[in-house]
Amino acid sequence: MRREGPVTDWRRLDPRMIVVAPVHALIRLVPLLLIVLVTGRSGDPTRVWISLGIAGLVVVGGLIRWRTTRYRITPERVELHSGWIRRQRRSVPRDRIRTVDLTATLLHRAFRLNVVVVRAAEHGGEHSGLNLDAVSGAEAELLRRELLRHSAAPSEDPAEPQPEPGPTELARLDWRWLRFAPLTFSSLAGFGAIAAAAFNLLLELGVTPRELGGAAFRLLNGTGWTLLVVSALLLAVIGSSALFVARWWGYRLTREPDGTLRVRRGLFTSRSLSVAEDRIRGVGVHEPLLLRAGRGAQTRALAAGLGRERQGGVLQPPVPRAEAHRVAGVALQAPDPTRTALTAHPHAALRRRFTRALGPAAGVVAAAILLGVLDPTRAWIWPWTPVLLPLAALLALDRYRALGHTLTEHHLVSRLGGFSRRTTALQRNGIIGWRVRQSLFQRRAGVVTLEAVTAAGEGGYEILDIAPATAAGLIDAVGSRTGSG
Amino acid sequence: MQSTLPLRPPAHRVDPRARQWWRLRGLGVAAVVALPQLVVALVLGGPLWLWATLIATVVVGVGYAAVVPEILFRIHRWEVTDEAVYTLSGWLVREWRIAPISRVQTVDTEHGPLQQLLGLASVTVTTASARGPVAIRGLATAEARELARQLTETTQATPGDAT
Numbered sequence: 001m002r003r004e005g006p007v008t009d010w011r012r013l014d015p016r017m018i019v020v021a022p023v024h025a026l027i028r029l030v031p032l033l034l035i036v037l038v039t040g041r042s043g044d045p046t047r048v049w050i051s052l053g054i055a056g057l058v059v060v061g062g063l064i065r066w067r068t069t070r071y072r073i074t075p076e077r078v079e080l081h082s083g084w085i086r087r088q089r090r091s092v093p094r095d096r097i098r099t100v101d102l103t104a105t106l107l108h109r110a111f112r113l114n115v116v117v118v119r120a121a122e123h124g125g126e127h128s129g130l131n132l133d134a135v136s137g138a139e140a141e142l143l144r145r146e147l148l149r150h151s152a153a154p155s156e157d158p159a160e161p162q163p164e165p166g167p168t169e170l171a172r173l174d175w176r177w178l179r180f181a182p183l184t185f186s187s188l189a190g191f192g193a194i195a196a197a198a199f200n201l202l203l204e205l206g207v208t209p210r211e212l213g214g215a216a217f218r219l220l221n222g223t224g225w226t227l228l229v230v231s232a233l234l235l236a237v238i239g240s241s242a243l244f245v246a247r248w249w250g251y252r253l254t255r256e257p258d259g260t261l262r263v264r265r266g267l268f269t270s271r272s273l274s275v276a277e278d279r280i281r282g283v284g285v286h287e288p289l290l291l292r293a294g295r296g297a298q299t300r301a302l303a304a305g306l307g308r309e310r311q312g313g314v315l316q317p318p319v320p321r322a323e324a325h326r327v328a329g330v331a332l333q334a335p336d337p338t339r340t341a342l343t344a345h346p347h348a349a350l351r352r353r354f355t356r357a358l359g360p361a362a363g364v365v366a367a368a369i370l371l372g373v374l375d376p377t378r379a380w381i382w383p384w385t386p387v388l389l390p391l392a393a394l395l396a397l398d399r400y401r402a403l404g405h406t407l408t409e410h411h412l413v414s415r416l417g418g419f420s421r422r423t424t425a426l427q428r429n430g431i432i433g434w435r436v437r438q439s440l441f442q443r444r445a446g447v448v449t450l451e452a453v454t455a456a457g458e459g460g461y462e463i464l465d466i467a468p469a470t471a472a473g474l475i476d477a478v479g480s481r482t483g484s485g
Numbered sequence: 486m487q488s489t490l491p492l493r494p495p496a497h498r499v500d501p502r503a504r505q506w507w508r509l510r511g512l513g514v515a516a517v518v519a520l521p522q523l524v525v526a527l528v529l530g531g532p533l534w535l536w537a538t539l540i541a542t543v544v545v546g547v548g549y550a551a552v553v554p555e556i557l558f559r560i561h562r563w564e565v566t567d568e569a570v571y572t573l574s575g576w577l578v579r580e581w582r583i584a585p586i587s588r589v590q591t592v593d594t595e596h597g598p599l600q601q602l603l604g605l606a607s608v609t610v611t612t613a614s615a616r617g618p619v620a621i622r623g624l625a626t627a628e629a630r631e632l633a634r635q636l637t638e639t640t641q642a643t644p645g646d647a648t
Contacts, residue, residue: 121613304613432584432585432588432612432613432614432617433582433583433584433585433588433612433614433617433619434581434582434583435580435581435582435583435616436492436580436581436582437575437578437579437580437581438578438579438580439577439578440577440578443579451616453584453612453614453616453617454614455612455613455614455617459614459615459616459617460614460616460617468492471492472492475492475583479568479569479585
C-alpha cells in the first residue's frame, strides 16, 4: 500500500521564491540598469521609468512563475508543470530516477531554500530530468529521500520513523589536499580568466596589447621576466586554491541509511549530490598529467544521468592516489577494484603508440627543415625541433604503460591515457552491449579496440588495442553472466 | 596478412538490393559535390583547376559506386539470436556491435526515400546507452517488418535494462 495524502497533491514552490527569484534576476540585471540610468540625457525622466519598468516586470514575472509552477509526486511519476504563455509539462517515471542534487546559492541559503535537480536514466536516447527552483530546505530533504527510495520497496510512512541508523561518514575534507589544487585544470582556467580580464581591460583603455608586448620586450631584462613568470605562477596557485576552497569547503562523503551515497560540499553555493548506491555501475579514477605528477587522483561515480558535465559524478576533490582508490572501493563496495593488477596489452599496441606519437613529431621537424630551406632567415628554427622526438617517444611509452585491462569476479577494469589517465572499473552487469572496432592500420597490426557499452557515465568505455581473441574472450566471459546479473 | 577475427561473422547477409542503395547514395553525394562546380565552371567560366577538381570528383564518385558497394555487401552482416543482436559493418573501419536482447529498449523500423524506392528498410535497436544503438541497414521491407515484430516480442518478455 502506497502512501496517499499530501505528497500526491499538487504542490507549489516555496512562497519565498516570490522574493528570491526577482532579487536573483535583478542582481543579474544590475549592470544593464546602471547603463540605462547612467547613459541617456540627464534630466530625461524616461530612463528612470525604463529602469522601474524593467524591475516591475521582473517582479511580476517572478510572481507569475510561482503561481504557474506546480509539481507533484505520484506513486509512479514526478510531474512538473510550469509556464504561463508557453506551458511546459515534464514527467519523469520514478523508477528511472538515478540522482537527486540539492544546490543552494548564497541567496537561496539566506532564505533557507534549495534547488532540487532530479536526473533520470535516458530511455531510447531521450534525455530526461527536472529542476525544482526552489523549495524549502526541509522539503528538499524530504524529496531527496522520497525520490531515491526504491519504487520496488514498499515506502514506509515517514510520520512514524523506525529507529534508523544515522549516515555513515566515508570521507571528509583534509586540508592537506589543498596542495593538489594548483595541479588541476582549474588552476590553468583561473589563470586564463585573469589573463583574459587583463587583456580586455587593456583593450578598453585603448592600449593595443601588441604594442604593449613590444614595449615589454624592450623594457624587461632578465630579472623582469623572472618576476613576471613567478607572479603569474603565484596568481595561478592563489586562484586555484581559492577555487578549491569555494568548491570543497565542508566536503563530506556519506552513506545514508536509505542506501544512497551523498557528497556534500561548497562554501558559497552549497551542493549535495545523492546517488542511489545500487544504481552505481562503476567508478573512474582520473589522473590528469599534472595531478599524476603530484601523485594525486580523483574518483568519479559512474551512473546513468551522471557524466555529461565536466564535474559530473565527482565523489571527492583531488586527493592522494591511495585515498582515491580507497573511495573507489567504498563506492563499489568491493576491495580495491581499481588497483587490481592489469594485463598488459600486446606489443602491437606499443608500436602503434610510437608511430602515432612520432609520426606527427617527425612531420613538424620535416616542415621546419623545409621552412629553413625556403626561407633562410628562419633556418634557426629547425635545429630546435628534434627535441620533440624524445618527448614524443616518452609520451608514447607512458601511454603504452597505462594500457591494461582485467576481468575480476564482478568488474571489468581497464586503464588508458597519458595526458589524462583514467582507470575504470565497470560492473559486469552494468555492461549492456559491446562495440569492437578495427581500422585498416589496426587490421595490419592485428589488434582491435573493444568498447564496453553502458548506460552509466559517458556511455562507453574503451579498451585500446588488444588481440581480437582477447576481445572475444572478454565478451564471452561477461556475456555468460549478464543474463544472471 | 590479416588476422582472422575469432569473433564469428554474423550469419546473414543484407538484401542484395542494398548494393544498389549504397551505389545510388554514393552517386548522390558525388552529384551534390560536383553540380556546383559544374555550374560555376560553365556559367562563370571558372579557372582551369576547377575542371580538374570536377573531373576528380566524378572519377572518385564513379569509382566508389563501382567498387565499394560490392565490398560493403561482402562485409555487412547481421544476426539475431535468443541472446543478442549482432552486426558487422564498415569498410575502412570495421565495426562489430553486440546488444544483448535483455538490454534492448526500443525497436525502430525506418524507410528512407531511396530505400522505399528499392523496397528496403532499416531496423534500429536501442539500449539505455547513447552509444548503444545497433542498426541493421538494407533489409528487404518484409524481412525488416518480421524482424522488428519478433524483436519487439522478445524484448517485451525480458524486463530490466541495467541503467
